[in-house]
Amino acid sequence: MDRSIDVRSxxxxxxxxxxxxxxxxxxxxxxxxxxxxxxxxxxxxxxxxVGKPAAIFVPSGVMANQIAMRLHTKPGDTVITGxxxxxxxxxxxASARNAGVQFALMNDVDGYLPLDEVAYAIEVEGDHxxxxxxxxxxxxxxYAGGLAYPIEQLRALRASTSLPIHMDGARLFNAQVATGxxxxxxxSHVDTVMSCLSKGLCAPVGSLLAGSQELMEQGRIERKRxxxxxxxAGFLAAAGLVALDSMVERLAEDHQRxxxxxxxxxxxxxxxxxxxSLCETNIVAxxxxxxxxxxxxxxxxxxxxxxxxxxxxxxxxxxxxxxxDIERICRAVMEL
Numbered sequence: 365m366d367r368s369i370d371v372r373s374x375x376x377x378x379x380x381x382x383x384x385x386x387x388x389x390x391x392x393x394x395x396x397x398x399x400x401x402x403x404x405x406x407x408x409x410x411x412x413x414v415g416k417p418a419a420i421f422v423p424s425g426v427m428a429n430q431i432a433m434r435l436h437t438k439p440g441d442t443v444i445t446g447x448x449x450x451x452x453x454x455x456x457x458a459s460a461r462n463a464g465v466q467f468a469l470m471n472d473v474d475g476y477l478p479l480d481e482v483a484y485a486i487e488v489e490g491d492h493x494x495x496x497x498x499x500x501x502x503x504x505x506x507y508a509g510g511l512a513y514p515i516e517q518l519r520a521l522r523a524s525t526s527l528p529i530h531m532d533g534a535r536l537f538n539a540q541v542a543t544g545x546x547x548x549x550x551x552s553h554v555d556t557v558m559s560c561l562s563k564g565l566c567a568p569v570g571s572l573l574a575g576s577q578e579l580m581e582q583g584r585i586e587r588k589r590x591x592x593x594x595x596x597a598g599f600l601a602a603a604g605l606v607a608l609d610s611m612v613e614r615l616a617e618d619h620q621r622x623x624x625x626x627x628x629x630x631x632x633x634x635x636x637x638x639x640x641s642l643c644e645t646n647i648v649a650x651x652x653x654x655x656x657x658x659x660x661x662x663x664x665x666x667x668x669x670x671x672x673x674x675x676x677x678x679x680x681x682x683x684x685x686x687x688x689d690i691e692r693i694c695r696a697v698m699e700l
Contacts, residue, residue: 366666366692367666368666368667368668369666369667369668369685369689369692369693370668370684371667371668371669371679371680371681371682371685371693372668372669372670372679372680373563373670373680373682374535374563374564374618374646374680374681374682374683375562375563376682376684377562377563377564377565377566377682377683377684378566378684379566379567379568379603380566380606380610380611382606382610383566383567383568383602383603383606383607384603386602386603386605386606387599387600387602387603388599389602390402390598390599390601390602391598392596392597392598392599393596393598394595394596395421395593395594395595395596395597395598396588396593396594396595400595400596400597400598400601401598402598402599402601402602402605403421403597403598403601405601405605406421406572406601406602406604406605406608407419407420407421407572409605409608409609410559410572410574410608411574413547413548413608414533414536414547414548414550414551414557414559414574415547415548415549415551415552416551416557416574416575416576417575417576417577417580418574418575418576418577418579418580418581419572419573419574419575419580420572420573420574420580420583420584420587421570421571421572421594421597421600421601421604422570422571422572422573422587422592423569423570423571423592423594424560424570424571425450425532425534425558425559425560425571426455426458427571427587427590427592428558428571428572428573429450429451429455429458429459429500429530429532429558430455430458430459430462430463430586430590431573431583431586431587431590431592432500432530432556432558432573432583433451433459433462433463433465433498433530434462434463434586434589435528435556435575435579435582435583435586436497436498436528436530436555436556437463437465437497437498438464438497439463439464439465440464440465440466440494441465441466441494441495441496441497441498442465442466442467442468442485442493442494442495442496442497443459443465443466443467443468443496443497443498443499443500444467444468444470444477444482444485444486444496444498444499444500444527445467445468445469445470445472445477445499445500445501445502446469446470446471446472446477446500446501446502446505446507447469447470447471447472448472448473448505448507448508448672449472449500449502449505449507449532450502450506450507450532450534451500451502451532452467452469453507453672454506454672462590465498466494468485468496470482470485472502472505472507472508473508474508474511475502475504475505475508475509475511475512475513475514476501476505476511476513476514476517476518477499477501477517477521479517479520479521479524482499482521482524482525483524483525486525486527496527497527497528498527498528498529498530499521499525499527499528499529499530500529500530500531500532501513501518501521501529501530501531501532501554502531502532502533502534503518503531503532503533503535503536503539503550504535504536504538504539504542504644504645504647506534506535506647506649506672507649507672507676508649509642509643509644509647509648509649509650509678510535510538510622510643510644510645510646510647510649510680511642511644511645512538512539512542512543512545512644512645513531513539513550515543515545515549515550518550518553518554519553521553522553522554528555528556529553529554529555529556530554530555530556530557530558531550531551531554531556531557531558532558533547533550533551533557533558533559534558534559534560534563534571535559535560535563535564535645535646536550536551536557536559537559537564537565537612537615538564538615538618538619538645538646539645540612541612541613541615541616541619541645542619542644542645543644547559551574555575555576555579556573556574556575556579557573557574557575558571558572558573558574559571559572561603561604561607561608563682564611564615564618564646564682564683565607565608565611565612565615566607566611566682566683567600567603567604567606567607567611568600568603569600569603570600570601570603570604572604611683614683615645615646617683618645618646618681618682618683618685619643619644619645619646619681621646621681621685621687621690622643622645622646622647622648622680622681623640623643624690624694625643625648625679625681625690625693625694625697626638626640626642626643626648627640627694628693628694628697628698629648629650629697631698632697632698632700633650633652636650636651636652637650637651638650638651646680646681646682647678647679647680647681648678648679648680648681649672649676649677649678649679650676650677651675651676651677652675652676652677653675655671655673655674655675655676655677656671656674658677658700659671659677661700662696662697662700665696665699666692667692667693667696679693
């Protein structure tokens with residue numbers, strides 16, 4: 365039987381040869397004392413890319429989001445975000461446990477927060493309801509199928525409120541490549557921004573959180589409280605530098621391959637309402653009453669996909685997926 369094709373997530377990517385070499389030769393120091401030069405270089409590089417004064421390197425995107433929750437809120441506050449946002453649905457209740465916040469959930473099925481719903485969630489403070497103190501946006505929106513946050517919607521959101529906005533930009537560089545809008549342009553409308561290095565960019569470990577100098581100084585304290593202060597971790601940062609320098613533009617290949625799968629999905633499951641035009645980046649996701657059954661049928665054909673809800677199927681194209689793999693996936697989809 366042919367090898368299995370694993371499209372459960374882009375976290376499955378393997379570090380490149382250039383990353384492995386950079387890791388082996390990295391200069392390291394104790395980052396707990398702010399003395400790892402490679403981590404410092406990575407933090408400066410990311411801050412420049414997103415147009416922020418400072419950044420901090422953390423082990424995971426979840427930790428970056430949780431630090432942001434602590435920076436922008438206090439226990440009992442309400443955070444406005446999407447119903448299916450990663451910080452709500454896919455972090456195991458971390459925001460409630462780590463920051464003591466609750467959520468006002470918006471309909472983000474189109475990949476962005478409706479401005480009228482946001483305004484309503486802010487206004488209810490005058491009616492004896494808990495005050496909204498922060499907003500979280502997701503770019504790209506994973507649950508919505510990797511949709512890029514429309515820049516005009518983000519601009520309007522920023523203009524509508526003085527509340528701090530955090531961008532979960534785990535796949536921000538996918539949005540940049542898909543739309544031609546720079547990461548810095550997106551981030552200019554938010555107070556803090558996070559991006560993952562270990563998804564489509566292929567680094568083995570790590571994410572970055574950026575914002576003002578003052579916020580990042582406090583963020584380092586929150587990172588330590590969450591157990592995220594690493595020591596001689598410059599070898600991980602070395603892979604991150606290669607990711608930022610050489611792996612961003614190649615994301616376009618993932619997007620093109622994902623669109624081919626999306627076209628097969630539309631041809632086979634068009635009755636679900638899915639359209640290939642909904643595939644802007646590297647994620648194909650659609651609702652189906654037997655989504656888990658589809659996953660089982662694909663696995664029997666040597667293709668590992670997944671679900672993000674009992675009725676929502678997802679597959680994610682990444683750097684380790686070839687054109688031949690895509691043809692196999694498309695054939696399998698048509699056989700379902």
